[in-house]
Amino acid sequence: MPFVSPEDFAKQKVTAIQDYSILSWQAIANLFSRPRYWSDIFTQMDLIGVGSLPTIALTGFFTGSVLALQSATSLKAFGAASMTGNLVALSMVKELGPVLTGLMLAGRNASGMASEIGSMRVTEQIDAMRALGTDPVRKLVTPRLYATMFMLFFLTIMADAVGIAGGALISVTMLGMNTSTYFHNSYRSLEYADIVQGLTKPLFSAFIIATVGCYFGMTTKGGTQGVGRSTTQAVVVSSVFIIIVDFIVSRAMIGIFGR
């Protein structure tokens, strides 16, 4: 591996941030001017949203289940086993639902975007698209961005619901709790601020998944090996960004709503 001077390294990183920012801005702004590729947006919604349903449902269900299982043991020590519903609902809605759904989608879709667009890049299909008078950002990135933002929002709601249901199943069947008590406590524990926090996070996560996945795809170099590298980088970078942004959004929401 050739040695890169600190100056060149810094320049490369600054250029990458600049390119990523321009790509993200163009992807957002393109929806407000013609042409708009609605059919591509709906196709991506199907691929990203409907295609991810089983994965997200299973993840949400078992996360809620294991949360109930683990927390009940600790809560029982304090005589607060009835609070299991509160804990599962709050954890799922505020934190685990948005973050795990985001991470699962990053693994499934950021990689897919990077590899698909990266393959197009190395086989000159992106250049061919430009030569045919089509803006590749408008055609490839914008539909993926808006489709991911729209679908991740609803996938998160589904993950939250399925997670709470999973927690209920474990609490009732294995821990002997009352169904009505579990759901009543779950419902009562949630406040407006929790819902807002839980539904704001997926918008940020979706933005990260789509823009990072597409950015690494659009900047792929070096043939099939380059496609593999881009795919890995897309998953790693988007996953890390999701967790960092989750912390920032959580802190901001606590600052705004006080919880």
Place this chain on the structure above:
Amino acid sequence: MAEDLLTRDKPQPIQPEEHGPVVTFKDVSIAFDLKPVLEHLSFSVAYGETRIILGPAGGGKSVLMKLTDGLLRPDSGTITVFGNDITAMSEDELFKLRRRIGMVFQESALFDSLSVEDNVAYRLHEEAVPEKETHERVFEALKFVGLEQAIAKFPSELSGGMRRRVSIARAIVSEPDLILYDSPTGGLDPITSTTIIELVMKQRDVSHTTSLLITHRLQDAFTMAMNRFNPETEKMEPLPGGGVDESTKFLVLNEGKVVFDGDTHELVSSTDPWLRQYLS
């Protein structure tokens, strides 16, 4: 008929007398990673001219083609296409300009997730041409390249030569005013190469579209210069009396510099030692 495609009235016809050069390079230079690829390149391509670009591999021929289509921007110099300085145009303006340019890529660059029909129809779909007309025009373009039977296939089901022909069909379906052929015969066997050259010649002689053609094969270049396409026999034939096609000119590049710029007679009578060695 395939010729219908070539003689169809264009929405914005270009009259030769209205135009100066279709493409002009003025002192164009470009470097990648500080390594100069093209240096102070100047030449022009007249309306209806077929400019064959020759030169050793790595001489900057494909870069020149991408510069002409605005896919790359030069570090210095100006490039005008249809009278527009493309070095000063925004990407949005370039998208509009590129609709008048057809490009055949070195490796075809077909969209592998689209069928042959959708590949060829790509630009027509973008222009919201009615479906029936799109299908007819795609069929005509595929008939022009002799691949109408492959309309429902996918690129992965085609041979290398067939992909190039589909790529040519995609480039001509919108009846462009300029066609850029980037090594359309590269990596193909001699028989398939001749078929491709015949198609390029057919486009030159029937529609008189201005074009730039990169080739590594000298025999392809001289076939283009010394033959014509006969629409009646649907085959190419030598020009009478051993003549050369006046609309076919040459540009030879070596190490990013113009070594030769002129017609066939000037090329074969050049006394430049490097050029004579290259041609021998």
